[in-house]
Amino acid sequence: MAPEILRYEKYDAKADLWSVGAVLFEMSVGKPPFRAQNHVDLLRRIERGEDRIKFPDEKRVDETLPPHEQKVPTKVSGDVKAIIRRLLKRHPNERMSFDDFFLEAATVAQSGSASGFAPAEVVSARVAANARSAAARAQDRSAVVPPDSVAAEHTSVGM
Numbered sequence: 175m176a177p178e179i180l181r182y183e184k185y186d187a188k189a190d191l192w193s194v195g196a197v198l199f200e201m202s203v204g205k206p207p208f209r210a211q212n213h214v215d216l217l218r219r220i221e222r223g224e225d226r227i228k229f230p231d232e233k234r235v236d237e238t239l240p241p242h243e244q245k246v247p248t249k250v251s252g253d254v255k256a257i258i259r260r261l262l263k264r265h266p267n268e269r270m271s272f273d274d275f276f277l278e279a280a281t282v283a284q285s286g287s288a289s290g291f292a293p294a295e296v297v298s299a300r301v302a303a304n305a306r307s308a309a310a311r312a313q314d315r316s317a318v319v320p321p322d323s324v325a326a327e328h329t330s331v332g333m
Contacts, residue, residue: 177264180217188266191275195261202250203230207262220264227259253282 176192178185199207207227210216230247257278260270270278 177220180213188269191261191269195258198258203248227262
């Protein structure tokens with residue numbers, strides 16, 4: 175939840191951009207950027223962070239632990255980190271705009287620098303192929319049993 179909402183201030187669509195940043199962070203590292211037991215503690219943690227968003231791969235590994243107990247942090251590309259950091263700004267006027275977000279997200283997707291994400295062209299091709307396949311299946315189903323004949327068959331059975 176965006177800090178301005180937690181502070182009971184007026185908010186606009188920039189609160190949605192905060193949410194996008196929080197979801198992207200969680201998708202990237204497997205946990206939310208801020209955790210708390212209640213809204214008051216959540217706001218405190220957000221404000222205490224002073225817009226310093228830490229990713230697990232930026233933290234030091236505890237070398238006192240044996241190697242098998244050390245957690246290997248999830249690596250997040252620098253481009254994705256930059257977008258998330260620009261989305262998770264405490265003050266809405268400091269957050270990136272929707273236009274900037276879509277432009278930068280498309281650039282990252284096209285470059286393939288977002289580790290684990292396919293380039294935009296690949297995703298677009300998959301979406302188009304899936305749409306064509308779904309349309310073909312729907313057309314095949316309607317050609318096999320036309321809706322009018324199904325309705326006629328059901329009404330004549332009851333007579």
